[in-house]
Amino acid sequence: MECFERATNPNISDFERRRLLSFVVVGGGPTSCEFTAELHDFLKKDVRKWYPDIIDLVKITLVEAGPGILGSFDKVLAEYYLESLREKEIDVRINTAVVGIEDRYMDNKDDDECQLDEGDHHYTVAKLADGDEVPFATLVWSGGLAPVKFIDGACIEMERGRAVVDDYLRLPGEKGRIFALGDCATVKNNSHIATASVAEQQAYYLGDCFNDYYSKLDLLEVEEGEDLPLPGPVYPALMPWAPAEFMNKILCDSSPKFQYKNRGSMAVMGSGGGVADLTHTDLPIVKTKLSGFAAFVIWRTTYLTKQLSWSNMMLIPMYWFKTWVFGRDISRF
Structure with a gap:
């Protein structure tokens, strides 16, 4: 909202106004695409009411290094999503990447209307691999996962910046006493995409292992240096919603190993x-x-079914209805 407030200043140039209203999103995965679509809706449906004179100057650019967006989805659905974004007049750049961000000073070469002395004002541009440049005021980076700093440099087996674990999510050579899951771990010879769904199911698996097996283990009976025993059979979290968890025992087979189920x-x-x-x-x-x-x-x-409390499951639809009737609240505190 600060960008819009600054863009309404009548003393700034058209170049600076358009830059303030330029949004760049880096990455073509679900997170980037969902954010881009939500940002477009927010600006065009809600912010428009308060800044009608400059809303048409807004530009949203989505940059993806690969040949298309939503690479893990069916190709037909990915193409549908891409065309829908372009129908919203979102500038989708594929087969190119952001290779640098530069901070520059504005002078008359950048904008004929600029009346500022050299060094009085600066702006940022995103440099693309195809040689193009996009001036912007807001950039959202969702172009992949960086190695988790907690394990970066640790003396453990690593693969692409992630700790290698066995089928029981244990670090090899640690006597079954250290576990890893989520973005920082990859299962040896059975790697999964680093998504929230995988991390959630791994958390359910380890929770069952700890609560049903390891919590009952008498560590005094385990000799020093001896490996902890493997957990007993665990049902995968195909249906994580608490009232439907009984379906896991009907639809799935239990196993001591972690089992990922595609939802x-x-x-x-x-x-x-x-x-x-x-x-x-x-x-x-x-x-x-x-x-x-x-x-x-x-x-x-x-x-909605992923909420942890019934109160949230009731409140969220109420907020959806409120937003549908009155629009989003854009006030700042």
Whole structure:
């Protein structure tokens, strides 16, 4: 909102006003695409009411180094999402990457209207691999995962910046006493994409291991230097919603090893749109792919069931209804 407030200053040049209203999002995964679509909706539907004179100067640029966005989704759904973003007049740049961010000083070479002395004002540009440059005031980086600093440099086996663990999420050579999960870990010879779904299921698995097995283990009976015993059979978290957890015992086989279950992939597209790739899901539903409002409903329903309390599950739809009727609250405190 600060960028919009500064852009309303009548004393700034058109170049500076357009730069203040330029937003760059780096990355073509679900996080970047969802943020870009939500940002567009927020600006065009809510901010427009308060800044109608400059809203048409807003430019949103999405930069992806690969040949397309949503690379883990079905190709048809990814193309649908790409075209939908472009229909919203979002500038999607594929097959190019942000190779640098430069801070420059504004002078008459940058803008004929600039009346500032040299060194009085600066601006930033994103340099792309294809040689193009995009001036911006706000940049959101979601171009991949960096190694977790907690384990960076640790004397453990690493693969692409992540700790290697066995099928039980244990670090090799640590006697079964150290576990790793999520972004900082990769299962040897059975690596999974570093997504929240994988980390969530790993957390459920280790929670069951600790609560059902290791909490009952008498460490005094384990000789020093001896490996801790393996956990007993654990059911995978195909259905993480508490009232439906009994379905895991019906639909899945238990195993001492961690089992990942594909629940499908979804990406929302602002208010009322989205894509859902259920072609490879392990859920007991029809294997299909959806786009538009149907995918939007599935996305919201899924994440509503992930709430930890019934109060949140009741409050969130109320806030959705409030936003639908009155719009988003853009006030700052």
